[in-house]
Amino acid sequence: MTxxxxxxxxxxxxxxxxxxxxxxxxxxxxxxLRERLGLPGSKNACEQGECGSxxxxxxxxxxxxCLELAGATVGCEITTVEGLGKAASNGxxxxxxxxxxxxxxxxxxxxxxxxxxxxxxxxxGFVVAIHDLLARNPAPGPLAVREALAGNLCRxxxxxxxxxxxxxxxxxxxxxxxxxxxxxxxxxxxxGRAVDVRVDGSRTS
Amino acid sequence: MTVLTPQRLDxxxxxxxxxxxxxxxxxxxxxxxxxxxxxxxxxxxxSLRHVGELRTWRRAGDQLVIGAGVTYAHLxxxxxxxxxxxxxxxxxxxxxxxxxxTGTIGGNLATASPAGDTLPVLAALDAVVDLASAEGRRAVxxxxxxxxxxxxxxxxxxxxxxxxxxxxxxxQEYLKIGVRNAMVIAVASCALVVDWSHRQxxxxxxxxxxxxxxxxxxxxxxxxxxDWHARRARSTTVAERFGRWMSETVSxxxxxxxxxxxxxxxxxxLARRAVERVxx
Numbered sequence: 001m002t003x004x005x006x007x008x009x010x011x012x013x014x015x016x017x018x019x020x021x022x023x024x025x026x027x028x029x030x031x032x033l034r035e036r037l038g039l040p041g042s043k044n045a046c047e048q049g050e051c052g053s054x055x056x057x058x059x060x061x062x063x064x065x066c067l068e069l070a071g072a073t074v075g076c077e078i079t080t081v082e083g084l085g086k087a088a089s090n091g092x093x094x095x096x097x098x099x100x101x102x103x104x105x106x107x108x109x110x111x112x113x114x115x116x117x118x119x120x121x122x123x124x125g126f127v128v129a130i131h132d133l134l135a136r137n138p139a140p141g142p143l144a145v146r147e148a149l150a151g152n153l154c155r156x157x158x159x160x161x162x163x164x165x166x167x168x169x170x171x172x173x174x175x176x177x178x179x180x181x182x183x184x185x186x187x188x189x190x191x192g193r194a195v196d197v198r199v200d201g202s203r204t205s
Numbered sequence: 206m207t208v209l210t211p212q213r214l215d216x217x218x219x220x221x222x223x224x225x226x227x228x229x230x231x232x233x234x235x236x237x238x239x240x241x242x243x244x245x246x247x248x249x250x251x252s253l254r255h256v257g258e259l260r261t262w263r264r265a266g267d268q269l270v271i272g273a274g275v276t277y278a279h280l281x282x283x284x285x286x287x288x289x290x291x292x293x294x295x296x297x298x299x300x301x302x303x304x305x306x307t308g309t310i311g312g313n314l315a316t317a318s319p320a321g322d323t324l325p326v327l328a329a330l331d332a333v334v335d336l337a338s339a340e341g342r343r344a345v346x347x348x349x350x351x352x353x354x355x356x357x358x359x360x361x362x363x364x365x366x367x368x369x370x371x372x373x374x375x376x377q378e379y380l381k382i383g384v385r386n387a388m389v390i391a392v393a394s395c396a397l398v399v400d401w402s403h404r405q406x407x408x409x410x411x412x413x414x415x416x417x418x419x420x421x422x423x424x425x426x427x428x429x430x431x432d433w434h435a436r437r438a439r440s441t442t443v444a445e446r447f448g449r450w451m452s453e454t455v456s457x458x459x460x461x462x463x464x465x466x467x468x469x470x471x472x473x474x475l476a477r478r479a480v481e482r483v484x485x
Contacts, residue, residue, distance in 0.1 A: 002209050003210045004208070004210075025207050025208045025250055048241065052303060063306055067233045067307060071250070129303075150301045150387030151300065151301020152301075
């Protein structure tokens with residue numbers, strides 16, 4: 001028995017059922033989120049999985065929404081940047097931009113406070129990717145952070161302040177949890193210069 | 206609007222038998238790029254996302270059977286990486302976490318790009334590709350499966366079900382050159398697999414020919430230059446000479462990523478480095 005996805009179809013976005021009334025079969029999840037469901041948080045830039053600005057979670061897995069066939073995500077739990085704020089965790093669905101900054105997640109607030117946002121276009125993708133990283137690895141070392149964010153491009157900040165934002169979240173969460181500050185590797189942070197990280201974990205600058 | 210989302214392989218095969226023109230999408234990291242750019246306009250799609258049996262792997266004796274839907278991220282699972290180290294190394298060089306979470310080994314085979322990162326590893330391991338259609342199943346050697354750049358032996362109505370590789374005791378390496386270490390398509394790559402018990406090795410190169418390139422004569426020569434008891438090269442020049450040999454064997458082209466001359470030089474360097482590492 002093969003299921004056939006017909007319009008209208010239903011996606012589960014940020015815990016809520018969302019009806020996609022009209023769509024072409026080839027539409028990406030990114031297009032459907034932005035153009036069909038009015039969720040413009042996920043940004044559309046390269047449309048080829050290179051930039052990460054459309055990063056979302058599908059069944060808890062970090063992916064580029066531009067490369068997901070929307071119809072194939074029926075039945076999956078889709079989380080967008082709109083679903084990461086406190087409003088979402090309170091069960092109210094997406095946060096309302098007008099309620100900022102109270103609704104920001106700790107990652108979002110750290111990005112603002114550390115100056116990790118300049119033009120802001122890459123920011124939603126970074127926020128989703130950082131949430132994903134810290135959910136899997138609460139105290140990532142600098143190399144682990146760089147590898148985890150290798151698929152998110154920022155042309156403004158030079159990354160240094162984004163890395164600083166992540167560190168402040170790690171520190172705050174670690175203080176909250178009163179756990180040991182165990183790092184997964186011991187390389188030192190630098191000033192945000194691009195650093196080549198080899199597959200074997202060594203590095204060259 | 207037609208997007209088919211079967212839960213089971215037999216459902217997928219039945220759908221494909223009924224309409225062999227369906228565009229098959231696994232991870233989508235290749236197909237959706239073309240769709241988004243308007244280069245391909247599929248009328249109807251068959252998504253393999255929900256076919257759970259394709260997304261598993263198992264060990265069967267001295268064979269590793271990896272489902273076509275296993276993602277690059279899944280290849281990094283320590284249990285799987287321990288059995289196929291070079292495959293894990295190759296998987297780690299693919300794209301970004303987002304791409305590795307999505308792209309599949311079956312998709313790498315289906316796309317059959319000369320730069321496909323798992324393909325040199327599969328070539329070096331003499332992998333066998335398991336195909337299925339509603340009519341039945343067949344197994345095809347990787348050599349016969351990838352027929353040229355972006356060309357493969359899939360017949361209408363067929364799907365890649367799994368790829369089989371031997372579990373080998375010995376060191377493995379995958380090395381890749383690109384403009385950066387993440388999010389990069391290989392300019393040249395090299396997979397080297399050593400089998401201590403059978404005193405054999407396999408070595409294949411990516412992005413330096415129409416498909417993964419091997420030279421079995423060069424491999425035999427290299428094997429003859431190894432002191433298998435000490436697990437060392439017999440002389441200090443072996444790695445260098447193997448590299449030079451392979452740089453003449455491969456058939457690279459000039460393209461927007463690199464020149465053929467650079468790729469030959471890269472082949473020599475990667476081959477030497479891989480030999481030095483496995484015999485270190």
